[in-house]
Amino acid sequence: MLGIVVCTHSDFAQGIRNALEMIVGEQENFDVVCFREGEDMLELSERIKAVTDKYEKAGEKYVVCADLFGATPFNASAAALAAFDTSVVTGVNLPLLLQLATEREFCEDYDEFLESALSGAKDNMKVVRMKDMFSE
């Protein structure tokens, strides 16, 4: 099964894991790496690599979900995974993780799977005007 690694600033990764598991239950092949204040980018990078190594060794696919493109969790992920044939998805949110977690056992084409999860997550983000929602 495709591995999922979530790497974010502070406790967000653990929090979003809790939220995800509240909805779909406990997850296997799922790791969180929380970037801590004062931590060096290369230290964080080493921690990410320690988690993704098991997938690389087993030749299994995995995806790293980082919170912000261009920020340290992303930069550290990219530095950790530069040599590998894998991907990092940025802007992690609950719709994205829900789709990745619930559909990963059916993943056939890795790239397509990620693109589809990303577009699903974007579709789930909406401005819902109460006036419009509750008008006659």
Add this chain to the structure above:
Amino acid sequence: MIALVRCDDRLIHGQCMTVIVKAYDIKEIIVVDEFTATNAILKTVFKTAVPPSMKADVFTVPDALPKIKEALTNDVRTMVLMKSPIVFVELLKAMEELPKELNVGPMTKRKGSVAVHPAINLIAEEAEAVKEAVSMGAHVFFSQVPEQGRIEWDEVKDKF
């Protein structure tokens, strides 16, 4: 032209960067960092964070000097970015024409660091470098983003 000389211990990163680039209308970034300049992977990682409309490259101190000189004579609004005031002092010593003004941006809280601002923390070596830069006639101010205003070295120097 050099529009801003700044240090930020995360170099090019996320949102703070977007704000600074807009506020100073930066078109080119010269990053001066020995470690990143000599590591091909990190160099690519940092360049990836730069919007496509922007030119950015990472250099060691000696390699940065001609780039900075060139920027001083053209009209491309350029930012010189480094990890710490220590590098600023190295540049000051190596280059008479370097603009004598340093904006100290976000600096991570580390062991033994002292906070100038919640997001700007200096360890002893960095504070020493600021003192040296000031003694060489440089104006050093602390500011994460322009909207938050500036803290002048004079206001905080007694902390060190």
